Amino acid sequence: MIRRRFLPTVALFLALTGVAGCASLPETSPVQVLRQVGDGEGNTPPPGPVEGSNPLDLVRDFVFASGSSAAEHGSARRFLAADAVEWDDAATVTVLDGQFDTVPAPGAQDASTGTTTIRIRGTAVGRLSSAGAFEPDQATFQEDITVVRRDGQWRISNVPAGVVVPLSIFRDNYKQVRTWFVDPVRRLAVADPRYxxxxxSKAQPARAxxxxxxxxxxxxxxxxVSQFPPxxxxxxxxxxxxDGxxxxxxxxxxxxxxxxxxLMAAQVVLTLAEVNVARVRLLVDGEPLLPGRPELTREDVAALSAEVxxxxxxxGLVVAGGRVRQLTGPEPSAPLPGPVGNGAYYVESAASTGDGRRLAAVARQGSRRILLVGSGAEGSVSPVALDATTMTRPTWTPxxxxxxTVLNGTVVARVxxxxxxxxxxxQVNADQLSALGPIRDLRLSRDGMRVVAVVGGALYTGAVARSIDGEVAIRNINRLRPDDLGEVVAADWRSAESIVAVTRGTEMLVGQVSVDGxxxxxxxxxxxxxxxxxxxxxSNRPMLVTDQTGVWSFAGGDQAAWKQVLGGAPDAVPLYPG
Structure with a gap:
């Protein structure tokens, strides 16, 4: 990826010459896409500078060539003059969306040195960290590169440290790999996307x-956390x-x-399965890590995955007209038994646990809201000691x-x-999140390690940190793709690595965003x-949204349009367990 960071493992890369096999991992059902935001023209990185290139085209081709890290960005280095041979390509990897410009910078020409300055300008979507993780930060980007004419050809004589690459070229040249770590409370493996x-390809297992x-x-x-000590x-x-x-x-x-x-075995085997290593002989000081089980496959450790x-x-359920009803299953639209379904409470939103055994519901009483918790199957619920002007729809841990639930847009309460x-x-320590504005929606991921939240009309993610003394906090806040999504209304987890959101925009009513943005x-x-x-x-269920006519369903694949599953219910709030 970046040459200085991987020098200690060069020998390891060279040893991986025969990795074969394929480990399939669960996938979410496909989503039909009208356009891929930021794809650009899909240009193929050139092998080197084109003879007679002008400065603008030279710099543009250099940016496309920078996507390939092979041979220490050898393709991009062919665009450099001798003056720039010390270019620090290991500093950062900045990813631009598909549209960027190369234009003359103000005062570009310098007659005394025979150089000109070209400005790259566009929108950055984020950067690749030294740990191979993508860090979202959508913002205006510009960078100046100096070119000089040598032997009748333009070459780059000064380039800032780091690599700049369009998103489409980044996708072509980098592979997403889920590294696996440990939920310290549940003692299960959780995924952490890297690139x-x-x-x-032979080097991918070593890098993973x-x-x-x-x-x-x-x-x-x-x-x-990790089972591996420092x-x-x-x-x-x-x-x-x-034997392969x-x-x-x-x-x-x-x-x-x-x-x-x-757990250590799960970390190693699940991570290597991401790079098509089907079987691992996992040893510690020459002896099997798991006695009597010298060879492991993904299936051997799959039960330790944390996502529920x-x-x-x-x-699936739906709240409409103040009552909780079944939305899918044998009796669609049938109200749940008990006070949440018979009108004893005017319910505004609800959530069931992953197994459906428990139910939480937000009910309106006058100008106040209360939280009800009880049995999902029987519909028997009782109020808990929470009271607020507003409450977000509830969300359960795995x-x-x-x-x-979030009280009055500021306090994240846990029951x-x-x-x-x-x-x-x-109470959850959500100071970092609430400082950004009122929290309108908040959902726990189904592995329990993250939240997605709608705060002040923007989409954010955060990590759920739990201390040994029982404190729970939302940390490491990241904002996802504000320019593309615009004002966000509500969001939910499609999988541990994928979020779907509805917006107030006219172009992108529903968007799907990777957890890292x-x-x-x-x-x-x-x-x-x-x-x-x-x-x-x-995962593996149709998306549900509410518009001005009711609830609609979309499963992707060959489905050509959303299908209405509940009409005449513009106030409906659909929900899947979790």
Whole structure:
């Protein structure tokens, strides 16, 4: 990826010459896309400068060539004059959207030196960190590059440190790899997206291991941990054995009990599965990490993945006209039993746990809101000790033992439900989030490690950090693609790495955004009547949105338009478990 950072593992790269096989990981159902925001023209990076290029074209081709990190950005270096041979390509990788300009900078010509200055201007969507994580920061970008005429040809004589590359070229040259770390509370593996160069592919396992040993990225810092202590390292270069399994021999891992060994195995095997390593012979100081199980596959550790998917038999629900009803399942539109379905409370929003056993609902009483918590199957609920002018729709942790809601746009409340004692209320430290504006919507990811929030009309993500003394905080706040999304109304998690949102825009009514903000896609908007007010999503289930006529469903794939599933309900709030 960046040459100085990967020098310690060159020998490891060279040893990985026969990695084969394919480990398939669960995918969300496809989303039909009208356009890919920031794709640009899809130009192929040139092999080197074109003979007789003018300064503007030279710099433009240099930017496209910079996407390839092979041979220390060897393709891009062919555009440099001898003056620029010390270009520091390891400083940063700034990713631009698809449209950028190369124009003469003010006072571009310098007759005394025979140079001219070309300005790159466009919009940056973010930067790749030294840990291979994408950090979103959509903002205006400009950078000046000096070119000089030598032997009748223009070449770059001065270029700022770092690499600038269009998004489409970045996608062509980098592969997303989920590195896996540990939820310290549930003791399960959680994904942390990173990016490694696509070429050479043989080096990808080594680079993935390097990122894994370095620990979680900034986005999950303080939330996820690693079973690898700081001194852990490879005892020898990873190598492919005679049977095709990748041999990974570790040292310095310390004394581990059996659960810790299993989690360490899950971290390694799930991470390597991202780069098509099907079988891993995982050793510590030459002996199997898991005694009696020298060789592991993704299936051997899949049960340790933290993301909870709603049960296939747990129906989607909808709140409409003050009542909670089934939206999917054997009896669509049937009200739930008990006070949430019979009108005893005027319900405004609700959420069930992943298994459907518990239900939380926000109900209106006069000008105030209360939170009800109880049984999802029976519909029996009781008020908890929360009262506010406004409450956001509830959201559950993966275990179903905790439900969150935002009071008056500022206070993130958590209610602990253990099934035996009365519900207990607490507060999440959300100062970093509430300082940005009123919180209009907040959803916990289904692995429990992140939140997505709509704050002041913008879309944000944050990590859920839990301390040993029981404090819970939302940290590492990132804003996602403000220029593309505009004013956001509501959002939900489609998967642990993907968010869907509805906006007040006219061009992108529904957008799907990667959790790190690198990618944003416009979802088909046929049949929808804006403004949209609510959205619900889950892996392998159709998206649900509410427009001015009711609730609509879209599953992607070959579906050509949204289908109405509930009419005459402009106030409806659909929900999937979680």
């Amino acid at each position: 490694v160069p696509s070429v050479p 291991l390097e990122l894994l040993l370095a620990g979680p990225s900034g986005a999950l810092l303080g939330a996820a 001194g852990a390292q490879l005892r020898s270069n990873a190598a492919v054995g005679p 399994a990748l041999i990974v021999d570790l040292t310095g891992v310390g004394d581990l009990d059996e659960p810790a060994r299993q 998917q709603p049960g296939a038999d747990v129906p 275990t179903g033992g905790e439900v969150w 602990l439900v253990d099934g035996t004692a009365p519900a207990r209320t607490g 690198l990618n944003v896609q416009q979802v088909l908007g046929n049949n929808l009547t804006p403004p949209l007010t609510a959205i619900a999503a889950a």
